[in-house]
Amino acid sequence: MRSSVPSLRLPCSAAATQVSVFDTDDKPHEQCGVFGIIGDPDAAQMCYLGLHALQHRGQEGAGIVSSDGSALHSVTGLGLVSEVFSDASKLAPLVGSAAIGHNRYSTSGAASALANVQPFVAGYRFGQLAVAHNGNLVNYRSLRHELESKGSIFSTTSDTEVILHLIATSAARPLIARIVEACESLSGAFSLVFLTADKLIAVRDPHGFRPLVMGRRPNGAVVFASETSALDLISAEYVREVNPGEVIAVDVNDMLIATSYLLTRKPRKSCVFEHIYFSSPNSIIFGHPVHASRYNFGAALARESPAPGADIVIPVPDSGLFAALGFAGASGVPFKQGLIRSHYVGRSFIAPNQEERDLAVKLKLAPVEGILAGKSVVVIDDSIVRGTTSSKIVRLIKNEGKAREVHMRIACPPIVGSCYYGVDTPRAEELISNRLGVNELRQEIGCDSLGFLSLESMKGAFGEGRHMLCDACFTRKYPVTAPEPLAAEVGDEAED
Amino acid sequence: MRSSVPSLRLPCSAAATQVSVFDTDDKPHEQCGVFGIIGDPDAAQMCYLGLHALQHRGQEGAGIVSSDGSALHSVTGLGLVSEVFSDASKLAPLVGSAAIGHNRYSTSGAASALANVQPFVAGYRFGQLAVAHNGNLVNYRSLRHELESKGSIFSTTSDTEVILHLIATSAARPLIARIVEACESLSGAFSLVFLTADKLIAVRDPHGFRPLVMGRRPNGAVVFASETSALDLISAEYVREVNPGEVIAVDVNDMLIATSYLLTRKPRKSCVFEHIYFSSPNSIIFGHPVHASRYNFGAALARESPAPGADIVIPVPDSGLFAALGFAGASGVPFKQGLIRSHYVGRSFIAPNQEERDLAVKLKLAPVEGILAGKSVVVIDDSIVRGTTSSKIVRLIKNEGKAREVHMRIACPPIVGSCYYGVDTPRAEELISNRLGVNELRQEIGCDSLGFLSLESMKGAFGEGRHMLCDACFTRKYPVTAPEPLAAEVGDEAED
Amino acid sequence: MRSSVPSLRLPCSAAATQVSVFDTDDKPHEQCGVFGIIGDPDAAQMCYLGLHALQHRGQEGAGIVSSDGSALHSVTGLGLVSEVFSDASKLAPLVGSAAIGHNRYSTSGAASALANVQPFVAGYRFGQLAVAHNGNLVNYRSLRHELESKGSIFSTTSDTEVILHLIATSAARPLIARIVEACESLSGAFSLVFLTADKLIAVRDPHGFRPLVMGRRPNGAVVFASETSALDLISAEYVREVNPGEVIAVDVNDMLIATSYLLTRKPRKSCVFEHIYFSSPNSIIFGHPVHASRYNFGAALARESPAPGADIVIPVPDSGLFAALGFAGASGVPFKQGLIRSHYVGRSFIAPNQEERDLAVKLKLAPVEGILAGKSVVVIDDSIVRGTTSSKIVRLIKNEGKAREVHMRIACPPIVGSCYYGVDTPRAEELISNRLGVNELRQEIGCDSLGFLSLESMKGAFGEGRHMLCDACFTRKYPVTAPEPLAAEVGDEAED
């Protein structure tokens, strides 16, 4: 799901002269989590809990659409799940035994549009249809161009809307055939859940870029979710992944499950960053437990890029934790918590006239001088994107924590390619590893040594299934052609 | 603009166990006011003021869309203009020299959907297109059915959305031709303003059901508005009505005005209720000053249905004021203000366990005992719809005001037909004059005498142009066939 | 109740670069309405309704305190009654059969402090005590100084707080004796209602500056209110005024009514502006119906200051209405509604770069050209304070309404004295009639003739009881010495 054109119904944006603390986060960002459930008397409540368990995949907005068997009901809003559904009354309209939900990722600093919060609901000739999408369509512009040339109008700036149009313009019957026909046109990453009055349908793109799993609750309800963490929370058993290219439909009346596949077959290319950073450590993603991958990446990093003479290993919390434990376990260097992360800063601001240049980072991460002072410290981070934060962290550890040496170790390879499959990475020229070699980067960051995990080591550490991973951000080998040039703008047909 | 299907994106509605004071208003309700301006450096601010002047036409929501010459910007919200645009920062995003705005009418008691607040903005092959609509399309369902069968999807439940689809699916060029082609398909009432990146277009249906006027500001800006009151407020000169069937386009670059007409010609049928109740008394509607019509209706009523022996004439404020002055002027019975209207009650509630049955009316209207006590009182109201309020007013005047006699006079004929052209009237069976004759109604209301203005007298009082009026609500002679039966539901195509 | 020192707990105020429409109102402003009820199972609901009926006396804040027989419960907030009590759940905590309420007047443009919203509740040695106050204490500063010198601390900047301190420091018993002792110290205007766990007490200052009436509901509940309009709304019978200097206590257990009087006896000095402008036209104030006073003022004005050759008489709505009817009745010049008042503008803003200088007035008052054009118009306003609005109204009627002549008639004498008894009037030097004689003022306003009602005529028109009126704002004959010089600041004792 992406949102590239200025939003149409944007609520007016405050002119932000203050610095948001969000801006200090130098991470790629997942774009959304999806959830669906059918056959549960508390479908909306289960959906609400599932979205809680997927909250880390998107914080800009959240929404739930339920079906009561004949009509859809929708509640969407900007903000966290706990803000959109601030009390039980917010769930009250969402009656029925089937529901889908969506967490939307927050584009830092940009004005947010309520109209772009999913699930989208549309009326068409066969009734109502709702959809929630995780991923990104690389052929969105050409699809939209084609649909517009046939007379379609668009009420959002999201690539997800083209999917609804493609289904609405399909002549195929029944619904599952329309969905297959529509999805055959899509290129890129899509893990989708659809809801109609009587059916829940899950679809995953042929490459299997983004995760999507299936589970079952003790009461027989069928669940789909981006991660197994959402299954665990509602005591649903993990059944299996939705396979790449698979379309699974469940009927609300008889709970029969119909499975089919998109014709297009593609090599599996599952996003390795789900294991590096995005997914919850307690999730099983692409069949592998995430915490184990991270631990193994850290251990491999210790072997490949050791820090001889180091006194302690500390993570950049929270994302570097498991890799730091792996590094400590493999190297024998003691693990310590040398940086304390505040979990309250959220939407704090810092006045622009603030003298302290590293204040935003300090507000989030507090160094523990008693642990760091005089030490040679290995700092484990999961990744470096723009490189804007690493130097601040090093200064924090050295100047405030009084560390003697800082050895930074990154539990993945240098990022050199933008992602076109549902991850918000900056443009290639903004990626620091495209501009600086490792040694230059070390100087820029100001640490005493710097090491990345090599691609080979990372895949080795991942183990079985290593060949199914998409590594385009490290290699620029894109499994699907990058998006058409921007020349093909939307709504661009020339008048006479 | 209408909203007949359950709303899709409805924010959850509080279960209302309390009685809203709004429910006490036994009036037909106008559905919306529209405004457009082009060629003004303060276009959005002028639009904001224009919507203030049209606030009486709709209080559920308000919105403005502006064009900066290349892109549209939108701010919409639920509530009054002063609530949606609560401070100047709310107008800040609305840059550019052209803008359109809309006031949405409040459906009493129903949950309101932000998605249904106009102006609507859509992207299509030629760029962005915004629209604001006053009126009601009688062939909405068949148009939507037809569009859906060709693959269109709908994101609102408003009839206005079909207009955007019709334009998007039109093959005609340039824009004005597409608009003409689209509007040729429409049946019913529509006063429309459109905005694109570089054009403002006003359209009025061939019958001219709803008002739409054109004006010009001293700086040359061209203005369209539902009523001349909006022109007055921003010191725009009233140029003329947009003619029935006329399409007027103004280009932002050269300010050239292009006028054309829909092919369909129809007899003029302008809504007489604009003069009876809806429009602001200081507006000129269909070329006639509203205050004068009302005064004349009251004077005609005095002649046709006098109240011999009455001591005073009082209006039901505020809408009965001018007719009461007319009645007093023609009859010589002194005009008094025997009922005081509170202007603060707005969204007040009354707890349901309230012992006082007439409390909601008392909260709004306070009788002045010193004026009413012991008197024979003529009470002038503009109309009776369901008849739910009149008896309460009579009780108020008799029991609390201690009046000796109450002679109710209504400044229009009995309402016997629902309106299909943009006025929210109850279904025919709920119209009290369909159930009770004048004498029965008098008994039900509890007044000592009751008189309506006859259709002939009303038209006579209106004077020149009387033949151009739509009087279907008094005669059930509908200029356009009533809507297709509800059997033709939207999104109703059967699956195999 | 006044609030002269910068508020302590002020919520941060938006830097207002926009012009509030409120600023266009050139009227003195009443400071508050009070209400109390005891012996009613729906005490809080009755209080809520009573505050609605008194809403015109203050719009800045509202609050209700109830007693359940052993403890007090409080809900207060900024804004209108319908905003503070936005749904029935807001009344839910206010259990018990006794309650008092307060409407707070809105100081235009100033930051409002929630801490200053009444009723105030305090704990002291005998339990809890709540108070609501209409009026102004002229010896507030010396009382506060004295209390502070004995160790009292103040949590508000309201003069009302000293009353609570005086009661708390009184050695007298029982409660009514403490209240009498405390109120003996007060100088100025005070209509008060107190609530304790088991008693409702009403007090009025010896001059009887501000109104306070007593009523009884059919169920036996005893009611106190600033105006009879609040009695009418809840079907309470008007019993009598609380007499000047009277203290009436009602016990919740036996409903016994105990009356006593302050020792101090003073000549009655009731505020004539209650009849000119403040009170609701349907209220009976100081035993006189307000609508009749206004009509008589207008009639006297017609005799004293006729406008020969005038075609029509129009009011400045809504406050000039009854005087205009009186003028029309006495002069024979026809009454017309030449200005339409918008009741939606409320908290609207106008961007400061607005070219139109009279826009704020136009937003509120719309001239009806068809009534005014070419006419010699008598315009009736109730009063002129700073004179800032009158010229705008004259321009509106002449330029936009196209009137030939405008003859302004003011239904009270020129205001030359600030009020120290609970009315918010500007300082003496800002009163236009202190700077300009009638003829100069006519030129400034731009009308063709200008006439004020003389004090003698006004009193004559008032009739019986004319000698009991406070007319200090017209004569500067203050019944109570003006407040001590500002030198005596609060919290001003010098440190060593």
Added chain:
Amino acid sequence: MRSSVPSLRLPCSAAATQVSVFDTDDKPHEQCGVFGIIGDPDAAQMCYLGLHALQHRGQEGAGIVSSDGSALHSVTGLGLVSEVFSDASKLAPLVGSAAIGHNRYSTSGAASALANVQPFVAGYRFGQLAVAHNGNLVNYRSLRHELESKGSIFSTTSDTEVILHLIATSAARPLIARIVEACESLSGAFSLVFLTADKLIAVRDPHGFRPLVMGRRPNGAVVFASETSALDLISAEYVREVNPGEVIAVDVNDMLIATSYLLTRKPRKSCVFEHIYFSSPNSIIFGHPVHASRYNFGAALARESPAPGADIVIPVPDSGLFAALGFAGASGVPFKQGLIRSHYVGRSFIAPNQEERDLAVKLKLAPVEGILAGKSVVVIDDSIVRGTTSSKIVRLIKNEGKAREVHMRIACPPIVGSCYYGVDTPRAEELISNRLGVNELRQEIGCDSLGFLSLESMKGAFGEGRHMLCDACFTRKYPVTAPEPLAAEVGDEAED
């Protein structure tokens, strides 16, 4: 600061039928953090940052009062610092070079009263005085009784208000002498910061129950704060503790620092729970780094209560982290992160009809099956209060995490005494260790073994200064007599 009497100005509370996630937290709760700064051009901004660093000490409300040298300015509100100060405009009114701030602790489930949010500001004979308080006065009731008997009125239900009254009723001069005199009367815990127009004063009770430190910014500004973490964030150097019984005053004009002491000398009794749970791990409290205490408590626990045969050690995050690292370090059992804590749940709710009994805990803590399955797991928690959560955590680890054995180790002794010095602990009968011995508790919790750290070991691990600790919650040896019996109610003097 405590708030024991029903709040007077309580905003109406929603009847909560839903279960708050907050309820799952079985911890004692700190009551508030305080901050003060003087001599800084950005005083309010520094205060805002300081409150951020102290946010863990209280989340119910926050406030800042600044002085511009002649007047105080205040902004307070309910919620987190980032909610009360949601954008930079909220700080705008807080001008001046001195400021104090306060974080208020959230009483779970209770209605919160804005009136009780500190700093409190009062006017008294010498001007304005503001105060922020961390701690609890055990003689609040008798002080309030005494003050009320002399005529004081109370506008809050907080013990802090008596301090202001005591200062106001003091005859001493200058200010510092009044503060000393007032504080001599206080019994219990108080770390206080006061602000007047020209002075910042910090006071700590003679026992030194709660922490309070002094620091200095590079620009010379003097800072007081509950914890050194607040100094670190604003780059203030840690100077020293405010000594028990010390009063430090700083003048805004000359920045001179005057120190004096309360006459009463008491043995030092500093709250050991600051080290066990409350304070930030990167703070230095009572001269000891908190992270080191916790590590040492964990190491001592491993020695005293080992878990032979255990496979892994995991913390209950986040508070058990350092103790778990200490346990792992001392025992050689590997440290793992077997529970993942969600940092988004905040104000989430769970519908009451939820079948899952342990859901609230699961929403906050997710077990990592891949780490726990089949293992013998040592779980380190910092403390057990009611014992309501421990059994849920054990079930989580066993049932969902599939652990073979769970050995719970608590890094402090059993809690058997309520705290009267500023910590919110339940009444003695609700403390599980008062009802169950260790073995019974083990059965109740359902773990395979249970061990607490003994008091001796804890003090031994604390090292130097062990004798200065208050351990009343473990020993019921209260350094200050427990509060007077509740019989002495406030506002309780009998009427005749």
